[in-house]
Amino acid sequence: MKKVAAGVAASHLATARAGQRILRDGGTAADAAVAAVLACCAAETIYTGLGGGGFATYFDAATGEVTCLDFFVSVPGTDGDCEPGPMVAVDVFFGGMPQVYSIGGASVAVPGVPAGCGEVHRRWGRLPWAEVVAPAVELARDGVPVPAAHARTLDSCAPALAWGEGAAVYTPNGRQLKGGDLLFHDGLGTAMARLAEAGPQIFYTGDYAEIMVDTVRAAGGCLGPRDLADYRVLETPVDHAMMAGHRVLARHDMNRTVDTIAGLPDDLSRPGRAVGVASALRDQGRQKIGDTTNVSVVDADGNACVITTTLGLGAGVWLPGLGINLNSMLGEGELVTDDMQPGKRMSSNMCPLVVIDPEGHLAVAAGSAGASRIRTALVDTLLGVLADGLEMGEAIGRPRFHVVDDTVHVEPGYPRDELGALAAAGWQIKQWPGLNHYFGGVTAVGQAGAAGDPRRGGVGLLL
Secondary structure, eight states: OOOOOEEEEEESHHHHHHHHHHTTTTHHHHHHHHHHHHHHHOOOOHHHOOOHHHEEEEEEEOOOOOOEEOOOOOOOOOOOOOOOOOOEEEEEETTHHHHHHHSSSSGBBOOHHHHHHHHHHHHOOOSSHHHHHHHHHHHHHHEEEEEEEHHHHHHHHHHHHHHHHTTHHGGGGGGOOTTOEOOOOOOOOHHHHHHHHHHHGTTTTTTTHHHHHHHHHHHHOOOOOOHHHHHOOEEEEOEEEEEEEEEEOOOOOOOOHHHHHTTSOOOTTTTHHHHHHHHOOOOOOOOOOOOEEEEEEEOTSOOOOEEEEETOOOOOOOETTTTBBBBBGGGOOOGOOTTOOOHHHHHHHOOEEEEEEETTTTTEEEEEOGGGGHHHHHHHHHHHIIIIIOOHHHHSSSSSEEEHHHHHHHHOOEEEHHHHHHHHOEEEEEESSSOOOEEEEEEETTTTEEEEGGGGTOOEOOO
């Protein structure tokens, strides 16, 4: 059994360094993961932010217990005194095809990131809250260079991100941010410093709650004081399935990742598995892009904390003077279900997970960005590590395929014999021109090392 080295994997070097710093200062995996998530809210605002929501999976090495927390967004309207205005439709071009999203005040759901970070820290943290938030405060005050991979995502998402007040952030002086440019949010340093000082409740019952309600209402949304004051982080059931003798544990997500793993063929050897894997992955044609990011952390005691967060595309509704964009989840078509009532938690494809080896030790802590491709990215990465014996970076960086109905979307370099077997079995093959952020963004730490996804500028840092 190979022990997992302490480390952090994230989709930005600054994010990973924030988590690594907290590990070096004696923090737990939870401390470091929270620090990294809050760093994301300054460094990765193309993907996430304090106005978003997410999920956390925690592995306690001493007890072997796995806990999943839901701090995703909730449907507003419990105050009962509001009729939402119209949303703003935006076209986002992805893979050459337009995807219609809706943003604006009516798309804003109750955010969960501050509460979720606070709850993860309360349960499993060791360092003082202010010390955990400190790296994010510094990043927010100074600004952070944009990785080239993030700039490519911005190319697709600019119609939403650079809408309204976002224009000054993402297209300063009329020029869209490119790789190496400084991402800076005026006022976010102040907001992060107040979060460090006052704690997460400032967003739910404190002065930022009032600002949030007033801002969303003015933009035509229905967020109210009761929506925020009643918001709670939920503990959710943990699903499990076997892969290559290892136990995979995670929440039950909208895309049924754990169920998909349970449905994989018994023989996972290549090339024979391709058709069975594609059949297990067959989904219902969802192809939304999604702004999401993930951090995965393991500490020196072997505890693991994986947190995935998102803004959707961002509503384009900014808290005045605080540099915080709010989520657009009510405008994400694939997340809108028939049973949405005020106060109800929305559904999500996010699936932070841990893998336990046959001896009961941690093998992998991983999560991914990518909306409906999260499941694809995680399954392929786990197959690479657990079935194919690859190092983490190789497993994450190799070409993937994603199934939509009867079409296999595939990155260049995928094995020709497997594509031939898929075609012979009746699958349509759509070749993409290069590795693309469409295919997800895995970050993982495990026995096979630590790595982030090159599709999203990811990095893995060991302690």
